[in-house]
Amino acid sequence: MSETFVPQVAAPLPLPVSVPPLITSHAQAVAVAQDFAASVRDGAAERDRSRSLPIAEIERYSATGLWGITVPRAYGGPELPIATLAEVIRITSAADPSIGQIPQNHWAFLNMLRAERDEARKAYFFGKVLQGHRFGNALVEMGTKTAADWKTTFTADGDDYIIDGTKFYCTGALFSHFIPTVGRTESGAVLRAIVPRDTPGVTIIDDWSGFGQRTTASGTVKFDKVRVPAFNIIGLGGLREQPLVYGPISQIMQAAIDAGIALGAFEDMLEFIRTKSRPWVDSGKERAAEDPLTISQVGDTRIRLRAADLVLAYAAGVIDDVLQDETVDGIARASLAVAEAKVLTTEVALHASSQLCELAGTSATLGKYNYDRHWRNARVHTLHDPVRWKYYAIGDYALNGTAPPVHSWI
Template sequence: MTDYVALATQLAAQIQPGAAQRDAERTLPHEQIELIRQSGLGAARVPVELGGGDISQVDVARIFITLAKADPCVAQAIFPHFATVEHLRLIANPEQQARYLGAFADRQLSSGAIAERSGTFRGEIHTRLERRGEQLILNGSKFYSTGCLFADLLKIQAVDETGAALYVMLPANTPGITLLDDWDGMGQRTTASGSTVLENVQVAPEQVIPLSQWYQRRNYIGASAQLIHCSIDIGIGLAALDDAVSWARNGSRPVRESGVQRASDDPYILHTIGDLAASIHGAEALVEKAAAAVDFAARSQLLGLLQGDELEAVLAKASIEVAEAKIASTRAALHVCERLYEVGGAATTQSLHNFDRHWRNARTHTTHDSLAYKYKAIGEFLLNGRHPPIAFTY
């Protein structure tokens, strides 16, 4: 049986070298993603009977913390693959599960083309799957297509002619699909989060997964996705902490009035390092606690261990625990990445170190969804007993 956490640790050691340079030059990590593909890490959450490891959500969190500490762009680029595994496990029919999850066990990677820039509200989908005679034809445009340039298989969200939501599973090289490298965010520069253009793409009926019923039925998928986002933020913060410690030990000079000969003995530098460590390690512990709640919720739903109100309560509690972890991981990552400079002063701002990538990555990634609504959901749950919205962001 593969130890996927140990595998991620081995991969991280190969991915970390050159991460700062890839960010500075905006070089996409094709070689690093290929290492992950060939390693079989993408099968970590695939059911055992389909050739995977069916690891716990706690181990998923550990994997993403480890990879994000090495290079958060690589970690985020494979996040959609892990999200797709959960969607397929919960929503797809048995034939689709065997086909696609089996492909993941055979070292294929997937990604998702979900978000669009059009519409009044975030999350609106205008990509359409229409019937033309005997054919199903897909047309639309996506943005934030994280990881699609690296993927073998794409999960594309669309609506049919009645407005019903669905996923379409297509090989990335399907005629009519154009993947653009046009993401230019200040951080997470090499996640390949650009555009996907869909022009008269032919779709087979077996490639369509109906989705509408899940808009009214609570599930664990949103919490599992948010858990990975939390883990990526923790990894970013841990990398910044490592750089702060290394600089204080090897690069920083004490101020004359400190009365010490080494920066590592300066009481204010010691205080700063202690503050950074307590902040990010405390958030990391909260993420692991939330991961255990998500794991229980996922197994309860996938295996039918709980039903009705009992399942509803477990799913809602997992979402709330992840919301708490999201607040902690966001604040900790930003705090550590900002205060890193207090350890070393002006020298740490030099471009050759590229320490600013930590803050740029944290600030960019933590904008993924609104933190304010996490606070609101927690308050509603604790004060009024109201469960969080049924959505893929909770």
């Protein structure tokens, strides 16, 4: 991170000026994602180097209609499969994983909104998405015992609630029009609010200084006596009793980002070996791409990448199957399938980004290429949820039949 980086208070963003197109099929979504990814790929290295936030790129991304692909059909959306969502994220993340990560909480919130009982509330906020509005997040806090603990307070005041608290890791908030947040009432009840970004008392601070995923703006959101109407409180009248596939959907998005990081590193490695690398002196070859040991290691990385992609697609298919009849057992099955994908995508993201340097050679480490961003992005993003606990969940189920816990991180 540049020593000149100084945290900044983010300015508000304009509201959407046009309604995004409705994407109605997997093939259409993939084609649109590929076109968008191609448009942002060339600028990814420089955005990372200069820490230039992709505000214009996110405006174009949401204008494609891809941010609305999971809106349920009952509320005017296409309700495309999670397999489609995972592929869109993978494609976009291969071009720029910061851009690939920014909408994850938008889609996670839309999934949670399915549990809301109030139909008017659901119709209103799903409708906002179809009009081009973006949702961020302000959920996790620093300094609490775990990521599932909150100090943020919700205080009833007439027909409104007053929110006070400070959040961190707020990926998406800076680019959003609405900021979902969570806190507790005086009685200890957990409430979730959808806070319009321009509400008085909301401050978004661009102070994310992680050495990877530099342009996600995953920094601080402060709520200082922020007043929101009861209509913006999710679950105020209770959430549906049927279990919700929340954790697995949240997790498969993380896995898809890591798969994209791996693909981006792999593609850059191939191009560099073909066009710039020199063969090793003992290989007897004219080109690095003819070096047998290099070829072998490229094959090994390709196999790992293929395996991760296949397990990712399998896990997405399990989620789509479970969504047809959400049960506790089904959610456990989805969690375990996604845990397997998370293990493999974590491993291949770290492996591929390291192999880029190993096989492309010393010249690939020059600052003008900024290839180290692949490893930095992989290392930082794979810390999102500790993969060591995925091994445990998978092993405990296989050995003892113990279902994994139900929360956002499994």
